[in-house]
Amino acid sequence: xxPAIQMEPNMSDPSSAPSGRTxxxxxxxxxxxxxxxMLGGVELxxxxxxxxxxxxxxxxxxxxxxxxxxxxxxxxxxxxYLASSGEILYASSRQGKLDLARLPExxxxxxxxxxxxxxxxxxxVIPRVGAQDLVAEPxxxxxxxxxxxxxxxxxxxxxxxxxPRRLFFAYPATFSGGEQQRVNIARAVAWEPRLLLLDEPTxxxxxxxxxxxxxxxxxxxxxxxxxxxxxxxxxxxxRIADRTVRIGDPG
Amino acid sequence: MRVREWMDRxxxxxxxxxxxxxxxxxxxxxALLKAVAIPGYQVPYxxxxxxxxxxWGTGGIQITLSMLLPDDVVKVIDQGCDGSVxxxxxxxxxxxxxxxxxxxxxxxxxxxxxxxxxxxxxxxxRQILVLQVPYPEALREVEPSEAQTRRMHAEAxxxxxxxxxxxxxxxxxxxxxxxxxxxxxxxxxxxxxxxIPRWDVPKLHMADTLFLFGAGRERRIYAVPxxxxxxxxxxxxxxxxxxxxxxxxxxRCGATxxxxxxxxxxxxxxxxxxxxxxxxxxxxA
Amino acid sequence: MDALLxxxxxxxxxxxxxxxxxxxxxxxAGTNRCDACGSVWACRDVSLELRAEEALGIVGESGSxxxxxxxxxxxxxxxxxxxxELARMPALEGVDDLYAEGCDWSRDVLSMDRYxxxxxxxxxxGIVYQHPHLxxxxxxxxxxxxxxxxxxxxxxxIAAMRARASELLERxxxxxxxxxxxxxxxxxGMQQRVQIAKALSGDPAILxxxxxxxxxxxxxxxxxxxxxxxxxxxxRLSMLVVSHDLGVINLLCQRTMVMKNGQxxxxxxxxxxxxxxxxxxxxxLVASQLQ
Numbered sequence: 119x120x121p122a123i124q125m126e127p128n129m130s131d132p133s134s135a136p137s138g139r140t141x142x143x144x145x146x147x148x149x150x151x152x153x154x155x156m157l158g159g160v161e162l163x164x165x166x167x168x169x170x171x172x173x174x175x176x177x178x179x180x181x182x183x184x185x186x187x188x189x190x191x192x193x194x195x196x197x198x199y200l201a202s203s204g205e206i207l208y209a210s211s212r213q214g215k216l217d218l219a220r221l222p223e224x225x226x227x228x229x230x231x232x233x234x235x236x237x238x239x240x241x242x243v244i245p246r247v248g249a250q251d252l253v254a255e256p257x258x259x260x261x262x263x264x265x266x267x268x269x270x271x272x273x274x275x276x277x278x279x280x281x282p283r284r285l286f287f288a289y290p291a292t293f294s295g296g297e298q299q300r301v302n303i304a305r306a307v308a309w310e311p312r313l314l315l316l317d318e319p320t321x322x323x324x325x326x327x328x329x330x331x332x333x334x335x336x337x338x339x340x341x342x343x344x345x346x347x348x349x350x351x352x353x354x355x356x357r358i359a360d361r362t363v364r365i366g367d368p369g
Numbered sequence: 370m371r372v373r374e375w376m377d378r379x380x381x382x383x384x385x386x387x388x389x390x391x392x393x394x395x396x397x398x399x400a401l402l403k404a405v406a407i408p409g410y411q412v413p414y415x416x417x418x419x420x421x422x423x424x425w426g427t428g429g430i431q432i433t434l435s436m437l438l439p440d441d442v443v444k445v446i447d448q449g450c451d452g453s454v455x456x457x458x459x460x461x462x463x464x465x466x467x468x469x470x471x472x473x474x475x476x477x478x479x480x481x482x483x484x485x486x487x488x489x490x491x492x493x494x495r496q497i498l499v500l501q502v503p504y505p506e507a508l509r510e511v512e513p514s515e516a517q518t519r520r521m522h523a524e525a526x527x528x529x530x531x532x533x534x535x536x537x538x539x540x541x542x543x544x545x546x547x548x549x550x551x552x553x554x555x556x557x558x559x560x561x562x563x564x565i566p567r568w569d570v571p572k573l574h575m576a577d578t579l580f581l582f583g584a585g586r587e588r589r590i591y592a593v594p595x596x597x598x599x600x601x602x603x604x605x606x607x608x609x610x611x612x613x614x615x616x617x618x619x620x621r622c623g624a625t626x627x628x629x630x631x632x633x634x635x636x637x638x639x640x641x642x643x644x645x646x647x648x649x650x651x652x653x654a
Numbered sequence: 655m656d657a658l659l660x661x662x663x664x665x666x667x668x669x670x671x672x673x674x675x676x677x678x679x680x681x682x683a684g685t686n687r688c689d690a691c692g693s694v695w696a697c698r699d700v701s702l703e704l705r706a707e708e709a710l711g712i713v714g715e716s717g718s719x720x721x722x723x724x725x726x727x728x729x730x731x732x733x734x735x736x737x738x739e740l741a742r743m744p745a746l747e748g749v750d751d752l753y754a755e756g757c758d759w760s761r762d763v764l765s766m767d768r769y770x771x772x773x774x775x776x777x778x779x780g781i782v783y784q785h786p787h788l789x790x791x792x793x794x795x796x797x798x799x800x801x802x803x804x805x806x807x808x809x810x811x812i813a814a815m816r817a818r819a820s821e822l823l824e825r826x827x828x829x830x831x832x833x834x835x836x837x838x839x840x841x842x843g844m845q846q847r848v849q850i851a852k853a854l855s856g857d858p859a860i861l862x863x864x865x866x867x868x869x870x871x872x873x874x875x876x877x878x879x880x881x882x883x884x885x886x887x888x889x890r891l892s893m894l895v896v897s898h899d900l901g902v903i904n905l906l907c908q909r910t911m912v913m914k915n916g917q918x919x920x921x922x923x924x925x926x927x928x929x930x931x932x933x934x935x936x937x938x939l940v941a942s943q944l945q
Contacts, residue, residue, distance in 0.1 A: 155934030156941060197923060199930040223923055224705055227908050244905065246880055259887075524769040528806030532791075535805065536798050538812055539834050605811040 140209050142313060142344040143172040143195065148204035148219075150190050164190040168204070170363045177335070177345045179359035181352070186366025188348045192315045194219065195346070196236045197226045208234075211312060231260060235311030239318040241290055241298040249293075249301050250276060250286040256309040275304040279330055295322040300331075307334050314338065316347030320354065332358055387434045387467040393417050397435035397590065401581060404592035409554025410522070411505050416588040426459060428583030429482050429501035432590065436497070437463065437480065442470045444478035449486040449628070449644035456484075473647040485548070487569040489627050489648040494577040494595060500563045502584040505591065507551045507561035527559050531602065538607050550609070553600045554593060562599070568611045568628040573599035619643040622652040657741060658778075658859055658892050659704040659727075660759065664736030666722050669693025679915065681935065686717065686916040696722040698916040699736070704860065709886065709893040711907030711924060713900060713939065719916040720896045721784075724864045727894070728781050729763075729771045737762035743859060745777045776803060780853030784865035786845035789852060792838040796828060796848045799837065803856045822851040826881060843874035847881065854885065861886075861893045867902060879905055900943045904928060912936045 149166040153159060165187030172178045180188040193199040195206055201219040208218050210229060218226065230236075243252055253272035257263050263271065276286060279300040285293065290301045299322050306314065314335075320328050335345060335358060349355040355362060389397075393415075400414035419427040433443070445460045447453040451473040459482065460471050472478050475490040482499040492498060508518040511529045521527065530551060537544045548564045552573065562570055563582055573580060573593055580593040593599055603609040618625045620640045627648065629641040643649035667675075672691035679686050679695045686695045697719040704710050712720045725731040727738065740746060740760040742753055749770055752760045763774055783789040790799050800819040801809070809815050820830055826847040837845045846866060853861060863882070867875040879902065886893060886906075895906050903910055904924055911921040912933065920933040931937045 152930070153932075155937050193929070198925045200922070200926060200932065223909055223921075224703075224708070226923060227708075244883070246876060520768075524772055526769075526772065526806070528802050531805035532794060532798055532802045535801055535812065535815070536794055539795055539798060539816075603810075606813050 139173045139175060141171050141207075142174045142176070142209050143346065144205075144207040145170050145191070145195075146205040146207070148191065148194060148206060149202045150187070150194055150199055151202045165365065168365060172344060172346055174209070174344055175339060175342060176361070177339060177347070177359045179355040179362045180346065180348050180365050181355065181362045182365040188365045189317055191365055192236075192317050192346065192348060196230075196234065196315055197221075198236075208313070233312040235306050235309070235314045237303055237306040237314065237316050237319040239299075239321055241302045243290060243302075243305070245291060246289055248287040249281060249290050252290060252301060253304045253308050256305060260309040272304070272308060275308055275334075276301070278334070279304055279327065296324060296327065299323055300327055303331055303334065307338055310338065310341055310343065312343055314343055314345045314347075316345060316349075318348050318350055321350050328354065385466075386439075387437045388420075388462070389417065389431065389434045393431075394435040397431050400590040401432065401435070401592065404581070404590050405579070405594045407558070408593055408597045409552075409558030409560040409591060411589040411591045413588055414590050416585045419585070420462070421458070423586040424503065425455065426482075426484060426501040427585030428587075428590070429484070429499045429585075430459060430462070430583075431585060432499045432581050432583040433463070433480060433482050434467070437467045437469055439468060441467075441479045442472050442477055444472050444475060444481045444488075444647070445483070446481070446486060446488070446645075446647065447484045449488075449630075450646045452646065474651060475647055485564045485566075486628070486644060487565055487572045489643070489645045490651075491572075492576070492578040497579045497581060500565075500580065500582045502561065502563045502582045502589070503586070504549070505561055505582065505584040505587050505589040507549075507559050522558060525557065530559055534602055534604070538604070544603075544607065544609075551602050553598075553602065555597050556600075559602070560591065560593075560599075566612060566628055567601075567609070570599070570601050570609070571611065575599075614641070617641045619649060622649045624649070624652060657703045657705050658743070659702075659741070660739045661700065661702045661727065662737050662739075663699045663701055664697060664723065664726055664738065664764075665695070665699055665734045666697040666719075666726055666731065667693055667695050667734040681914040681917045681919045684915065686719065695916045697726060697733075700913075700918055702911060702918075702921075704892050704894060706859070706892055707886075707890050708909065709895055709907040711903035711910035712894065712896045712913060713898065713903050713910055713927075714913035715898055715939075717915070718913040720898075720913050721864055722916075723913070724781070724862050724894065724896050726764075728779060728862055729768070729775055733764050736764065738764050740774060740778060743778065745857070745859065746774060749773045749777060776806060776856055778858055779860045779862060780856060780858035781862040782846070782849045782853045782864065782866045784868050786837065786842070786849050789849040790837045790845060793836050795834045796823060796837055796840075796851075797833040799848060799852045800855045803852070807856060818855065819851070822854055823848070825854075825885065826851040827877075841874075843870055843878060846870065846874075846878055850878075850881065850885070854889070859892060861891045862896075863893060864896045865898065868898070882906065900928065900939065912939065 146169050148168040150164045152162045152164060168191055180191060182188050190199060194201045195218060197218055206218040207215050210216050211233060250269060250272050253275055254268040257268040257271050258265060281297060281300055290298050303319055320331055396415055400412040403412045417431060419430055443463050445456045447456040463469050464471055475488040478496060480497050481488065484501040506518055508521055508530055511533050512518050534544050548566050549561050550567050550570050551559050552562055552570060554560045562573060575596055575598065577595055579595055582591045601609040614629050617629055619627060619629060619642055621642055624643055628644045630644045632640050632642055634640055669692055671693050672688060674690040675688040675693055678688040678690055680698060700723055712723065714720045726733045740763060742758050746752055752774055754761060763771060797816060797819040800822050801815040804815050804818060820833065823830060823833055828844060828847055837848050867878050870878065885891065895903060897903055907924050910924045910927045911918050914935045920936050927936060928940055931940050
């Protein structure tokens with residue numbers, strides 16, 4: 119049996135899941151320490167003892183002072199960071215509960231391909247691919263649409279995010295910060311992930327774009343998606359998240 | 370040639386018969402047996418010093434000497450000709466050392482030794498053809514290293530040989546190999562059929578006769594046993610073709626179905642004669 | 655996604671070896687040469703699994719053993735120990751006795767004779783070397799280079815081979831007007847693209863890339879990398895990408911192994927290796943790259 123698949127008896131305990139919905143994420147005692155070998159092996163604790171749950175369909179915001187480790191938690195969930203200890207239990211659609219902290223890499227990749235998306239603060243994409251192709255790619259590969267259909271869906275998203283049509287074939291590396299971020303979001307929501315992790319996705323957006331992005335997130339949620347995010351703007355967080363988990367507070 | 374009968378050649382007289390000592394003959398015969406067992410495979414053997422220089426047919430001579438019997442009838446030809454100096458000298462050598470009969474008639478010979486041709490007349494299962502080979506390695510053209518060509522044969526790694534032919538076709542529109550045309554023997558080894566013209570290559574395929582190849586300088590013996598597939602390397606859309614002599618005939622015997630040599634006459638005109646002189650003589654007689 | 659290739663403890667040692675070798679060599683010792691006996695452990699106890707349609711990166715400095723590993727997997731060089739298995743796939747059914755009856759995995763390919771190794775390799779793998787002269791016959795036409803594996807595989811129609819070569823050369827953006835020219839007339843980038851066309855001729859499930867963009871101009875490098883990305887998606891290739899350049903690895907690979915002094919010191923998801931490297935050497939590598 120896969121050691122990463124862990125059954126926890128109280129996961130279905132209705133008292134901790136009041137609405138009766140499944141727990142999508144269950145983070146238990148997550149700690150992350152960076153060991154810097156180049157500095158003589160000094161250890162930098164980033165987060166320690168973080169525990170919280172996210173229910174299916176919920177939008178949970180992570181809050182806390184700068185440097186509290188909000189982003190670290192998101193990256194541990196995405197497995198971009200390796201958790202030092204603790205569990206990140208995820209209710210996958212096909213394999214049941216999986217511990218993302220210890221899941222074999224190919225299985226993590228499979229989840230990233232089919233279920234879990236991540237939007238970073240900066241556009242980190244393949245160079246020399248046009249904006250429309252960039253957004254169409256996950257639609258084609260992950261949703262299995264043919265190339266013209268994927269291109270049409272990508273165009274629709276980019277239109278809504280007010281990326282000028284003349285930029286569709288241009289490389290996003292040449293775009294302004296706000297445009298890059300909008301392409302980034304279009305690419306992330308395009309394939310309708312089941313769990314979307316957001317690391318300050320609206321940081322460089324103007325007010326009108328923020329409204330569109332909020333709409334897109336709402337649409338994702340209507341489709342059943344679960345979102346966990348960090349927002350620099352507390353008012354925005356208050357408005358779009360169901361609830362907030364504070365990171366970095368004692369206890 | 371039945372194997373039993375051929376094996377019985379071991380009953381040849383001992384002593385000084387046919388120049389080679391018994392040990393040398395045994396070495397060659399052992400190589401011959403292996404060569405027949407693995408058609409097209411080059412068997413190394415200890416080529417002996419002969420009373421003529423290497424490169425003058427010593428490989429063929431050693432094979433012939435190793436299996437001659439006193440009642441053999443031997444024909445020796447050089448480029449189809451019974452009367453060339455080299456052929457005549459070799460015949461005299463056999464006459465003197467093995468007291469065998471000599472003939473120019475293909476049909477009468479029991480053993481025929483040849484350089485660069487296969488007789489026109491169809492040979493039978495009672496006869497053996499011994500071919501002199503200058504360069505036994507068919508792959509040498511594409512690979513200079515002996516270690517590599519041995520490996521290539523062992524692994525049937527013939528892609529580069531085929532690539533060589535592909536390049537010929539791409540560059541020149543045809544395969545430009547006039548003689549030493551590489552053949553696949555028994556569906557396995559690629560073999561150099563010795564410098565015979567393409568005209569003679571089909572005669573090796575599923576023949577009644579045993580063909581033995583000897584390279585004295587390179588110390589290799591190989592064989593094509595009777596009824597063995599010998600297929601020239603060819604492509605589905607670029608077939609192997611023999612030389613085209615259509616519209617030409619031998620000026621001596623009038624043959625239109627033989628391999629012809631083109632001769633420049635003293636008056637500057639060109640004319641054609643049969644390359645196989647024995648066959649030509651027989652037709653005129 | 656199922657695995658296509660499994661490698662267990664593959665090792666290449668030059669020299670006789672001695673009892674001190676294991677202590678004297680490897681990443682911890684900082685060398686792959688044993689002081690006591692002079693043996694060089696070019697590649698030591700490397701295991702990996704390559705899945706279908708996955709690109710696995712192998713990163714490390716020169717002398718880390720990454721290129722040796724590729725040579726061993728392509729049977730260009732013989733391993734000292736270890737074993738290699740290939741998943742059952744239709745292209746390999748023709749290789750005699752490769753699979754035991756009813757098994758999903760082949761027997762150990764390393765211990766097979768060279769003839770069957772070559773058959774198995776030609777039917778399942780393509781390779782692109784850093785130096786085009788290793789992968790190409792410089793005096794043979796570009797089309798002939800592509801045709802070579804087809805000829806080895808028994809293709810005997812010039813027209814069909816030329817059609818296939820044209821298709822591959824077109825994919826790799828070599829003008830067809832130059833198909834019958836030898837690669838020695840070509841630029842470095844073009845030679846590399848002919849090499850890629852040649853590597854793809856046998857319709858391989860696995861593509862081995864050994865420092866394919868090293869030594870090319872930046873713009874040429876970009877073009878080759880973009881082409882590899884496109885081909886990977888279109889042909890659903892699995893790739894083993896060897897490079898000293900984390901940028902190349904980041905662009906192409908989902909998973910990465912880090913090698914040093916013949917050993918694997920770390921392996922993980924590529925973004926994790928880049929953003930949260932665990933081993934001191936990887937941290938040094940990442941820090942050196944990003945500056």
